[in-house]
Structures are given as structure tokens and as C-alpha cells.
Amino acid sequence: MFQVKAHVLLKEQIAPGIYTLRFFCREIASRAKPGQFIHVKCGENRNFILRRPFSIHRILGPDTFEILFKVVGKGTSCLAQLHPHEILDIIGPMGNGFTIDDGLKSTILVAGGMGIAPLVSLIEEIDLQRIRLYILQGAATRERLLYFMYLKRIARKIFLATEDGSIGHKGLVTDLLHVAIKECKPDCIYACGPEEMLKEVAEISSEFEIPAQVSMERRMGCGIGACLSCVCETRDGYKRVCVDGPVFDATEIVW
Amino acid sequence: MKPDLSIDLAGIKMKNPVMNASGPFGCGWEYAQFIDLSKLGAIVVKSITLKEQRGNPPPRMCETASGILNSIGLQNKGVDRFVQEDLPYLRNYNVPIIVNVAGGTIDEYVAVCDRLNHVHGISGIELNISCPNVKKGGAIFGSSSRSASKVVTEVRRVTNLPLIVKLTPNVTDIVKIARSVEIAGADGVSLINTLLGMCIDVETFRPELASIIGGLSGPAIKPIAIRMVWQVAQAIDIPIIGMGGIASVKDAIEFFLAGATAIAIGTANLINPQITIEIIRGLEKFLEEKGFEAIWEIVGKVKID
Numbered sequence: 001m002f003q004v005k006a007h008v009l010l011k012e013q014i015a016p017g018i019y020t021l022r023f024f025c026r027e028i029a030s031r032a033k034p035g036q037f038i039h040v041k042c043g044e045n046r047n048f049i050l051r052r053p054f055s056i057h058r059i060l061g062p063d064t065f066e067i068l069f070k071v072v073g074k075g076t077s078c079l080a081q082l083h084p085h086e087i088l089d090i091i092g093p094m095g096n097g098f099t100i101d102d103g104l105k106s107t108i109l110v111a112g113g114m115g116i117a118p119l120v121s122l123i124e125e126i127d128l129q130r131i132r133l134y135i136l137q138g139a140a141t142r143e144r145l146l147y148f149m150y151l152k153r154i155a156r157k158i159f160l161a162t163e164d165g166s167i168g169h170k171g172l173v174t175d176l177l178h179v180a181i182k183e184c185k186p187d188c189i190y191a192c193g194p195e196e197m198l199k200e201v202a203e204i205s206s207e208f209e210i211p212a213q214v215s216m217e218r219r220m221g222c223g224i225g226a227c228l229s230c231v232c233e234t235r236d237g238y239k240r241v242c243v244d245g246p247v248f249d250a251t252e253i254v255w
Numbered sequence: 256m257k258p259d260l261s262i263d264l265a266g267i268k269m270k271n272p273v274m275n276a277s278g279p280f281g282c283g284w285e286y287a288q289f290i291d292l293s294k295l296g297a298i299v300v301k302s303i304t305l306k307e308q309r310g311n312p313p314p315r316m317c318e319t320a321s322g323i324l325n326s327i328g329l330q331n332k333g334v335d336r337f338v339q340e341d342l343p344y345l346r347n348y349n350v351p352i353i354v355n356v357a358g359g360t361i362d363e364y365v366a367v368c369d370r371l372n373h374v375h376g377i378s379g380i381e382l383n384i385s386c387p388n389v390k391k392g393g394a395i396f397g398s399s400s401r402s403a404s405k406v407v408t409e410v411r412r413v414t415n416l417p418l419i420v421k422l423t424p425n426v427t428d429i430v431k432i433a434r435s436v437e438i439a440g441a442d443g444v445s446l447i448n449t450l451l452g453m454c455i456d457v458e459t460f461r462p463e464l465a466s467i468i469g470g471l472s473g474p475a476i477k478p479i480a481i482r483m484v485w486q487v488a489q490a491i492d493i494p495i496i497g498m499g500g501i502a503s504v505k506d507a508i509e510f511f512l513a514g515a516t517a518i519a520i521g522t523a524n525l526i527n528p529q530i531t532i533e534i535i536r537g538l539e540k541f542l543e544e545k546g547f548e549a550i551w552e553i554v555g556k557v558k559i560d
């Protein structure tokens with residue numbers, strides 16, 4: 001893990017209130033794995049003091065990587081005002097990341113809202129390894145289905161759900177999971193999104209006895225495993241999302 | 256000549272007066288990725304209890320203006336596993352180890368301290384009679400002079416290690432409590448622990464922490480901590496470890512001026528894992544620039560007419 005002053009190369013708005021930030025940072029880019037995250041000091045502001053965690057969104061090469069974020073509050077508002085060439089204090093890569101088992105042939109990715117953020121780097125890895133890829137993507141509205149065209153191109157099939165019904169199934173993305181599993185016969189499911197969604201994914205995947213990896217979210221302090229503020233309940237007691245996760249086997253979590 | 260940062264804290268010889276505050280630093284090893292732990296004045300480990308403790312349910316932390324509210328609740332693996340698993344690793348560093356001890360009953364405090372008597376490599380005990388995050392014991396002991404003095408007296412009987420007592424600010428008169436633990440045999444005091452606080456999420460109408468109430472720390476509490484260190488320093492003769500909101504060299508210097516012999520940094524580690532080392536360097540530079548030869552020259556030197 002490294003604490004680095006990283007250069008911002010690019011900031012891009014990809015949807016209302018949603019941005020990507022590209023960093024030049026060899027220490028992190030050359031070591032990052034899909035599912036890991038960085039801990040960002042979003043600005044010098046005494047109103048909020050903690051760092052903010054963001055998933056590694058895309059690894060573009062040995063020196064550059066991106067995060068994808070949505071403006072929800074103080075820290076993310078600061079990030080949205082950054083300009084290229086500014087410098088941010090970041091720590092990473094943090095957490096365990098997703099595991100891609102040897103011999104994996106077919107997989108379903110379930111992305112809810114901003115849950116797409118870590119899954120894009122995973123998708124690129126899965127694509128490299130020529131594993132059959134199916135995607136279930138859900139969001140509030142059609143505009144919030146990020147990277148939809150790209151995902152459609154890269155996946156064998158994409159299943160869509162929007163809460164307002166503006167495209168795809170009207171309702172939750174997990175409503176589609178039964179059908180998708182029967183059709184795609186995955187060896188493994190990867191999911192990131194709201195906790196309610198992850199819980200559903202855990203239930204359905206255990207019904208079909210398919211292993212699932214879910215990326216959990218908690219408010220974080222140190223992000224390095226020391227302060228014990230980010231715990232979630234597992235079958236072996238409390239575990240730290242920042243270092244024991246954020247990716248957990250779905251059967252491990254006590255929902 | 257480089258200024259002399261070394262101190263003798265209640266019999267513990269330290270190469271500088273900067274340590275971590277118990278809790279946010281765990282047992283230190285996570286921070287070894289960022290700093291050389293042997294450069295610290297001392298390492299203070301997270302509170303240890305007799306038996307393993309699960310701690311409180313999440314969410315355990317939320318952010319407030321210039322601070323954080325936590326309700327970790329003494330999650331730890333118990334004294335035996337600490338001695339077997341963590342201490343051997345910590346002993347590799349050439350740095351005094353201070354073990355922070357907590358308990359729900361006087362017997363528990365005594366049992367943990369007794370257990371630590373028989374192990375090699377511990378330089379001192381910090382008795383946490385001030386944790387706000389446990390229902391039984393904890394802050395209860397620290398909130399009256401009688402119970403504070405009782406637990407210190409009993410622990411004093413079983414340990415010859417330097418005994419530092421960590422006080423809670425959630426009392427009407429911290430000076431009185433400090434005096435009573437000094438009389439009961441404490442070799443030093445640490446102050447302050449966190450201040451009780453509460454936050455409510457206005458979207459859900461629920462408290463932000465699962466435990467409803469938590470402990471406030473960080474820059475928000477620094478003026479309170481400085482005030483308490485100053486008041487206590489007037490009243491007792493044993494050394495003070497000052498803490499509460501230290502995030503810069505200037506903050507640290509304020510504590511020395513108020514009367515602290517050493518300082519500890521908690522919350523700021525979460526934001527900058529290298530903060531302890533930066534403050535050690537900054538102190539040295541400050542003393543040099545101001546023409547002081549040793550850190551003790553500024554202890555308690557706030558000018559009051």
C-alpha cells in the first residue's frame with residue numbers, strides 16, 4: 001500500500017453528477033486489481049476530515065487508472081471541482097479485490113447503480129481471459145445505466161432493469177437473476193451495488209448453489225485495517241471491509 | 256546541535272515525546288507500511304481486556320464538523336492472544352510498548368495487569384478508565400474520584416510497571432479525578448479520551464451510530480483537551496500525556512505549553528498515516544528555530560500574567 005501525491009490527468013462528466021477521474025500514479029496503477037479501492041483525501045476542509053474510498057474503476061496501463069464517482073456530498077463535490085494537473089493525496093491499492101478462479105468458463109456480473117464502478121475493471125480482465133460474460137445492470141433511470149453501450153458490446157448478453165421502467169425490466173435488477181442463471185449457467189457471480197441488492201444476489205445464488213462474490217460498502221476510517229470502524233458481520237464474527245474485503249464470498253456474510 | 260527530544264515519562268525512557276493514542280492505531284503493524292515504528296517515542300496498543308470482545312455493532316463511525324464520532328467498543332482479542340500474537344512482533348521494534356488496559360470490573364483490570372506482569376517487553380500500562388463505548392465499567396470508573404481511585408489502588412498492588420491512568424473529559428471536575436488517581440499511586444495521566452456525542456441522520460430519523468451515542472475525537476475537541484491539560488497540570492506533580500485533536504506540529508506545541516510532557520495522536524492517523532513522524536520532525540525544527548535545546552524547556556510554559 002502506498003500513500004502518494006498523484007496527478008489528476010483528466011476529469012470527465014459521463015452523466016449528470018457522475019464523473020471519472022484519471023490519475024497518473026505508477027505505484028498504484030501497476031499493482032491494482034479489480035475490486036480494490038483507493039482512499040482519497042478530497043481536499044483541505046475542516047468540515048470533513050476523513051478520506052473517502054473509491055473503487056479502482058479502470059486500469060489503463062502501468063501508470064494510469066481511473067475512478068468513477070457520483071456526487072453525493074461534501075467530499076465528492078470537492079472531487080467534481082478538480083482540474084487536470086491538480087494533485088491529490090491518495091492511498092492504495094487497498095482491499096482484497098475479486099478472485100477469478102482458474103477454469104472459470106461463464107460468469108454473471110450484477111451491477112446496481114454505481115456498483116458498476118469496480119466491475120468495469122473486472123469485465124476487462126474477464127474479457128482478456130475469454131470467459132463467457134453476462135451482465136445484469138440496474139439503475140434508477142435509463143440515463144443512469146452507465147456504459148450501457150460498451151457493456152452491450154462486450155457481454156454475450158445484457159439484462160437491464162430500471163426502477164422507472166424507461167428501459168428494460170421495470171423494477172429491480174435482481175428480479176432478473178433467476179431467469180439469467182437458468183439461461184447462462186454461470187460458474188460464478190460477481191456483484192456490486194446497494195446492500196439490499198447484494199443480499200438478494202446472495203440468496204438467489206445460494207439457491208442455485210453458485211458461488212458469488214459481493215463487494216461490500218461501509219463507512220471507513222483508516223482503510224488499512226487498524227481502527228475497526230468498517231466491520232460487517234460474517235460467520236466468523238466481525239470482519240473489516242477495508243482489508244478482509246471489500247469483496248466477500250456471499251455465503252460468508254450474515255445479512 | 257539538534258534539540259533534545261528525549262523524555263523520561265514516569266520512568267519510561269522515550270527518544271521523543273510523540274506516541275500514538277490508543278485505538279485508531281490498532282497494534283501498530285498496519286502503520287508499519289507507512290512509517291518506521293521504531294522512530295516513535297512509544298507505541299500505545301489498542302485497549303486490551305481479559306477476554307476477547309466483539310465490540311459494538313456497525314455502523315461504528317460517523318463524521319462531524321472537524322471530528323468523528325466512534326463507537327468501536329473495545330473490540331480486541333483478549334490479553335492472552337495479545338501476548339502470544341501481537342507482542343512478539345511489537346518487541347522487534349526498538350521502542351517502548353505501553354499496553355492500554357480496559358475492563359468491566361476491578362477484578363478484570365487487576366487480572367489483565369497481573370497477566371502482563373509476567374511477560375517480557377512491556378514498558379508501561381495505560382489504564383483506560385474512560386472508554387465511553389462500553390455499558391459496564393469503562394467510563395464509569397473514570398467518572399468519580401472514588402471509583403477511579405479504587406481501581407488505581409487495586410491495580411497498583413499487582414503491578415510495578417509505570418502506571419498511566421487515562422481520564423475521561425465527561426466529568427464536571429477533571430482536576431479532582433486527576434488528583435485522586437495521583438494519590439492512589441498513578442505514575443502519570445493521559446488526557447483526554449473522547450467526549451460523548453450523538454448524530455442523527457435527518458433522512459432516516461435514526462441515530463448515525465448503531466450504539467446511538469459515541470465518542471467525539473479529532474480537531475473539534477482540541478480546545479477542550481488543552482484546557483483540561485492546563486488545569487490538571489496546575490494541580491498534580493506526575494507527568495501528563497496530552498491528546499485530543501492533534502493534527503499538526505502547532506497543535507502538539509500547544510499541548511506542551513499547556514503542561515503536557517508527552518503527546519499522543521489518535522484520529523489524525525486515519526487521515527495521514529505518517530502524521531506521527533511528521534510531527535516528530537516538526538517539533539525538532541520548531542525547537543531549533545526558536546533556540547530551545549530540549550523539549551522540556553517548553554513544557555508548561557504558556558505565559559499567563
Ligand SMILES: Cc1cc2nc3c(=O)[nH]c(=O)nc-3n(C[C@H](O)[C@H](O)[C@H](O)COP(=O)(O)OP(=O)(O)OC[C@H]3O[C@@H](n4cnc5c(N)ncnc54)[C@H](O)[C@@H]3O)c2cc1C
Nearest residue numbers: 052053054055068069070072073074075076117217218246
Ligand atoms: C470500498 C468502497 C468503494 C467505493 N467505491 C465507490 C465508487 O467507485 N464510486 C462512488 O461514487 N462511490 C464509491 N463508494 C462510496 C463513496 O465512498 C461515498 O459515496 C463517499 O464517501 C461519499 O462522500 P461525500 O463526502 O461526498 O458524502 P458525505 O457528505 O460524507 O455524505 C453524503 C451522503 O452520502 C452517504 N454516504 C457517505 N458515504 C457513504 C458510503 N461509504 N456508503 C454509502 N453512503 C454513503 C451519507 O450517508 C450521506 O447521506 C465506495 C465506498 C466504499 C466503502
Ligand SMILES: Cc1cc2nc3c(=O)[nH]c(=O)nc-3n(C[C@H](O)[C@H](O)[C@H](O)COP(=O)(O)O)c2cc1C
Nearest residue numbers: 276277278279302383447448472473499500521522
Ligand atoms: C476509532 C477510535 C478508537 C479508539 N479506541 C480507544 C481505545 O481502545 N482505548 C482508549 O483508551 N482510547 C481509545 N480512543 C480514544 C483515543 O485514544 C484518544 O483519547 C481520543 O480519540 C482523542 O484523541 P484524538 O482526537 O487525537 O483522536 C479511540 C479513539 C478513536 C477515534
Ligand code: FES
Nearest residue numbers: 221222223228242
Ligand atoms: S477503516 Fe479502519 S479498519 Fe477498516
